[in-house]
Amino acid sequence: MTLFRTGCAALALIAATPALAQTPSDADLAALVRAQAAEIAALKSRLDRLENATAVAQASAPVAPVQVAPQAVAQNNEPRRTVPFAPQLAPPGPADRSVAQALAARDNPSGVTTEWGAGLPVFHSADGVYTFKPRGRILTDVSSSFGSKYDGRNITTTGMRALRLGLEGGVGTHFFYQFESDFSENEVDVVTAFVGWRNKIKPGLDYDVRAGHLFNDRGFEGSTGSDSTPFLERTTVATAIIPQRGFYGIGVMPRVFWKTGHASITVTGDRIDGTQTVGDSRTVLGRAHWNPIKSDTGVLHIGAWGFDESLSSVAGTLTRNTVIGGRFNGALRVSSGPLTGGTGTTGYGVELGGYRGPLWVMGEAGRRNARLDGGRPDFVSKAWSVSGGLFLTGDLPPYNPRLGSFGQPKVLKPTFDGGVGAIELTARYESLDYTDLLTGGEGWAATVGVNWYLNSFTRFQVNAIQWDTDNRSGTFTGNDSGQTLSARVGVTF
Known part of the structure; x- marks a missing residue:
């Protein structure tokens, strides 16, 4: 101055x-x-x-704490993580979380964040109220059959086991939703589509209720998603002992969860269709599983399920042609022969298995009685299977103790981090019997396979199958046997 x-x-x-x-x-x-x-x-x-x-x-005065804006603190926090249901599993998405997991996300807001779990991120709003996650899966198969006495069965085919795109999310602690469409048959097919509500009954006991187009909770592999099955195709119990409407139906499913198991009941009509001029079929399905032994390295699994189905007037065809040596050889099936005049079906099954360290074993058996009009005897289907696997890399099997099924694995040493991934050897024997019908066939298959999980959402699978069929009707009758070699590359978001 x-x-x-x-x-x-x-x-x-x-x-x-x-x-x-x-x-x-x-x-x-x-x-x-x-x-x-x-x-x-x-x-x-x-x-x-x-x-x-x-x-x-300044040298003689005490140091005052630095005041930082809350948003800056939130941005420097550790990335948000959802704790999985078991250490060998990838974290669940917003629609599959428990009440405790949803509460943890809500009560620890850390700004607008992304949580990388398996494949694609989960987006969280700044206040922790809203969550959103894109979903998808790409499963590409190739299959070659040989050794049959029928040239029409010795074919090589390719196909998309699943080609899905969807989304899931939640609002607050309780409300959640999920939607997926499949394009694998070169057409749009709506698969999972529901909204839901979850809450606690008391400590250690909670529930959720889903309403919409729902995937069956039926059997161990019947409740496992196509991107998580240990073999390229589910067991004969899952593919044959099933409601006439298939794996999906529109309805409501309440589920109850406790520390060692869960139970569900599902009431549905038909799957999504364009027919509204006649009444739907009605299906009531229930399942429960229990883990009487449950530790950090082992589980004993016990399960049971059943369903009853009343068929609509336009759903009376009960003909079955069930895969036995791979999904993508349409000539390689066990056939019931033409069967019409169905009025309803009743099915039930049991599950017993578990894992100890890297070794797992699972046995399933089921029976289905299809009721026929005109006083004719029931069409009875019987199936059973025994499966097992061993992780050579020491990983634990991706068993989900909350749902009693397999899920997405959390690989110990992912290849994208310089590891070897997870390598699993598998084996299965399965049987299917339609011979209670004069036109019904039977068959069995023995499968050995290897699965290589590059990380939690990428895998390669190879199955070698020895199959045997004895059909009484159709193009390929009489006893026949052969081999099928199948492979898959799969990515799940």
Whole structure:
């Protein structure tokens, strides 16, 4: 400020003297420069004294905490993580979380975040209320059959086991939703589509209720998604002992969960269709599973399920042609022969198995009675299977103790992190019997396979199948046997 006043006074002096303003002398300019230099030196001295005093005061005073805006703190927090139902599983998405997991996401807001679980991220709003996740799966298969006495069965085919795209999410702790469409047959097919509500009954006991187009909770592999099955195709119990409407139906499914198991009941009509001129079929299905032994490295699984189905007037065809040596050889089936006039079906089954360390075993058996009109005897289907696997890399089987099924694995050493992934050897024997009908056939298959999980959402699978069929009707009758070699590459988001 003193320097500013000195400069202004000098300019005023020059302006007041016209002659000087026009042609200042050398002496005048030298005097002005000397005056300004003195003022600058004085100002620098004062600044030095002020800086020294400030430094001494800061050194002797206690350090005050730094105040940081909440948003900055949130951005520096550790990434949000959802704890899985078991350490060998990938974290569940918003629609599959328990009440405790949903509460943890709501009560720990950390700004707008993304949580990388398996494949694609889960997006969280800043307040923890909203969650959203894209979903999808790509399962590409190739299959070659040989050894049959029928040339029509010795074929090589390719196909998309699943080609899905969808989404899931939640609002707050209780409300959730999921939607998926499948394009594997080169047409749009709506599969899972529901809204749901979850809550606690008491500590250690909670429930959820789903309404919409629902996937069956029926048997161990029948309740396992196509992207998580240990073999390329589900067992004969899952594919043959099934409601006439198939794996899906529109309805409601309440489920109850406790620490060692779960139970569900499902009431549905038909799957999604365009027929509204006649009444739907009605299906009531229930299942429960229990883990009487449950530790960090082992589980004993016991399960039972059953369904009853009343068929509509336009759903009376009960003909079955069930896969036995792979999904993508349409000629390789066990056939019931033509069968019409069905009024309803009743089916039931049991499950027993578990795992200890990297080794797992599961046995399933089921029976289905299809009621026929005109006083004819029931069409009885019987199936059973025994399956097992061993992880050579020491990973635990991807058993989901909440649902009593297989899920997406959490690989110990993913290949994308420089590891070997998870390598699993599998084996299965399965049998299917339609011979209670005069036109019904029977068959069995023995499968050995290897699964290589690159990480939690990418896998390669190879199955070698020895199959045997004895059909009494259709194009390929009589006893026949052969081999099928199948492979799959799968990615699940």
